Amino acid sequence: MIFQSVLFYLFSGVLLLAALGVVFFRNPVHSIMCLVLAFFQSAMLWMLIEAEFLAIVLVLVYVGAVMVLFLFVVMMLDVNLEIARRGLVRYAPLAAIIAVLMAAQLVQVIWLKGQESGLDGAFTPYPEGYNNTEALGAVLYTEYVYAFEIAAVVLLLAIVAAISLTMRKRPGLKVQNIAKQVAVRAKDRVRIVKMDAEKRS
Amino acid sequence: MMDFFLASWESLPPNVQYLTTVMFKIVIVTIGVILTVAFSTYFERKVIGGMQSRVGPNRVGPLGLGQPFADVIKLLIKEIVVPSASNRFLFIIAPILTLVPALAAWAVIPLNDSFVIADINAGLLYVLALTSVGVYGVILAGWATNSKYAFLGAMRSAAQIVAYEIAMGFALVGVLMASGSLNIGEIVRAQEGGVANWFIVWLFPLFLVYWISGVAETNRAPFDVAEGESEIVAGFHVEYSGVAFALFFLAEYANMVLISALTAIFFLGGWASPFEGWTFLAGTPLEFLMAGSFFWLAAKICLFMYTFFWMRATFPRYRYDQIMRLGWKVFIPVTIVWIAVEAVFAWLKIGPWSGLGG
Numbered sequence: 001m002i003f004q005s006v007l008f009y010l011f012s013g014v015l016l017l018a019a020l021g022v023v024f025f026r027n028p029v030h031s032i033m034c035l036v037l038a039f040f041q042s043a044m045l046w047m048l049i050e051a052e053f054l055a056i057v058l059v060l061v062y063v064g065a066v067m068v069l070f071l072f073v074v075m076m077l078d079v080n081l082e083i084a085r086r087g088l089v090r091y092a093p094l095a096a097i098i099a100v101l102m103a104a105q106l107v108q109v110i111w112l113k114g115q116e117s118g119l120d121g122a123f124t125p126y127p128e129g130y131n132n133t134e135a136l137g138a139v140l141y142t143e144y145v146y147a148f149e150i151a152a153v154v155l156l157l158a159i160v161a162a163i164s165l166t167m168r169k170r171p172g173l174k175v176q177n178i179a180k181q182v183a184v185r186a187k188d189r190v191r192i193v194k195m196d197a198e199k200r201s
Numbered sequence: 202m203m204d205f206f207l208a209s210w211e212s213l214p215p216n217v218q219y220l221t222t223v224m225f226k227i228v229i230v231t232i233g234v235i236l237t238v239a240f241s242t243y244f245e246r247k248v249i250g251g252m253q254s255r256v257g258p259n260r261v262g263p264l265g266l267g268q269p270f271a272d273v274i275k276l277l278i279k280e281i282v283v284p285s286a287s288n289r290f291l292f293i294i295a296p297i298l299t300l301v302p303a304l305a306a307w308a309v310i311p312l313n314d315s316f317v318i319a320d321i322n323a324g325l326l327y328v329l330a331l332t333s334v335g336v337y338g339v340i341l342a343g344w345a346t347n348s349k350y351a352f353l354g355a356m357r358s359a360a361q362i363v364a365y366e367i368a369m370g371f372a373l374v375g376v377l378m379a380s381g382s383l384n385i386g387e388i389v390r391a392q393e394g395g396v397a398n399w400f401i402v403w404l405f406p407l408f409l410v411y412w413i414s415g416v417a418e419t420n421r422a423p424f425d426v427a428e429g430e431s432e433i434v435a436g437f438h439v440e441y442s443g444v445a446f447a448l449f450f451l452a453e454y455a456n457m458v459l460i461s462a463l464t465a466i467f468f469l470g471g472w473a474s475p476f477e478g479w480t481f482l483a484g485t486p487l488e489f490l491m492a493g494s495f496f497w498l499a500a501k502i503c504l505f506m507y508t509f510f511w512m513r514a515t516f517p518r519y520r521y522d523q524i525m526r527l528g529w530k531v532f533i534p535v536t537i538v539w540i541a542v543e544a545v546f547a548w549l550k551i552g553p554w555s556g557l558g559g
Contacts, residue, residue: 029291029344052322052323053326056327056329059330059334060326060330060333063330063334064329064330064336065366068336069363071337071359072356072359075340075344076356133322133323178522178523
């Protein structure tokens with residue numbers, strides 16, 4: 001149990017440092033790498049409470065796909081940090097208010113609600129043979145199947161919307177028909193002619 | 202002497218025993234992977250040499266078998282040049298970020314019926330997650346180098362890997378539907394009972410998709426646009442030299458071995474023997490062929506490694522837009538259709554996954 005606690009504080013500490021790094025690093029690529037580290041640490045925290053499906057999916061989806069695209073975009077942008085920092089003083093009070101509000105809500109949810117319902121911080125390990133993935137699937141596809149499918153439809157809608165926003169047909173644009181190019185066979189392009197050698201006249 | 206060691210081993214607390222065993226297993230697997238990588242470079246040059254009517258390496262040691270070690274020593278004693286305009290920290294850390302996931306994924310790969318470092322429930326997801334993390338090294342290397350060629354290589358690689366990961370993941374959805382488990386050992390056990398039960402028979406389209414996506418994922422020919430010697434010199438590792446380059450090289454080959462092992466496990470029955478169930482062999486000297494063992498897995502890995510080299514010697518490099526078309530417009534529809542077919546099969550209770558419908 002002590003080992004688990006040590007790991008918990010280690011992961012949480014690194015998580016907080018990484019989150020601070022996201023905000024305070026000047027180089028946006030460094031910020032993104034800190035965010036990746038933060039995701040990894042929260043995945044580890046989930047792993048500690050035996051929620052391995054959530055932990056691995058967090059790494060798979062956020063680290064493996066979303067953050068790669070973030071990195072992709074940020075590396076291409078030439079972010080001008082001077083302009084980005086100019087509003088720091090002006091927006092600081094607003095940011096502070098939002099931060100305090102969020103902190104208050106978190107305290108309300110975690111601490112006060114936890115005391116009401118008698119939750120304590122201790123984590124009781126699941127019995128051996130518990131499979132987080134199976135447990136999640138069992139409720140996701142039975143009890144919450146409508147919510148799950150509605151979420152899927154909303155995501156599909158987002159994909160269609162994003163594609164239709166970026167698709168534009170320019171007149172006079174020349175594009176290659178790859179399917180046609182791939183389907184080409186040698187005999188369509190080359191004609192081999194057989195002829196006898198001719199005598200020099 | 203032996204008793205003394207056994208006694209002192211027994212006297213250790215169980216945690217320490219566990220830790221020692223795991224460490225020992227990790228060392229065995231890591232050294233095994235690194236040696237496989239070393240000799241697959243030799244194997245590759247011999248195979249491609251043979252295909253191009255050349256001899257291949259034949260100077261260092263008998264049959265040129267010392268060649269990998271000569272290469273390693275050469276790379277170790279070369280200087281690492283860090284470009285002055287590069288981002289030094291990321292430049293150094295990028296090769297490590299490529300290599301670590303390639304080695305860490307071996308933690309859940311079972312080498313035979315009992316040997317696996319971590320027998321976890323969500324092994325398949327773990328493998329998917331780690332193979333998707335490997336792209337960071339390539340992207341960061343390309344960016345930190347601060348060179349146009351390297352940056353182009355990184356961009357190409359990022360787009361390609363993100364595109365092919367989806368097809369790869371979908372192909373694995375088919376595998377887990379057929380086996381009914383995310384545990385890799387269970388997936389292999391679901392294929393027991395001879396070649397007819399291997400998933401390659403029932404999931405042949407998914408096998409093709411997975412294997413070709415795997416080749417694309419490792420940036421090997423004919424999908425090696427991230428390196429593209431003739432176009433962008435060497436892509437993301439154009440400025441790397443010495444050990445830093447060796448790490449990229451090691452990671453690429455470790456990934457190839459990993460993809461070969463995964464394809465063998467998911468579709469060719471892992472450690473299972475192809476002669477399983479040939480009862481007429483029982484009692485003959487050939488009986489040992491029927492038992493599943495690590496050697497069958499190794500043979501299957503060798504087969505796929507050979508296919509990697511064969512493809513490299515045979516096909517010209519794909520054009521970039523054709524790679525994107527193949528990934529998005531061919532593979533993803535194929536996998537979705539086959540998953541639907543599988544669902545229908547499961548519903549009608551045909552095939553190995555007939556117990557799935559519940």
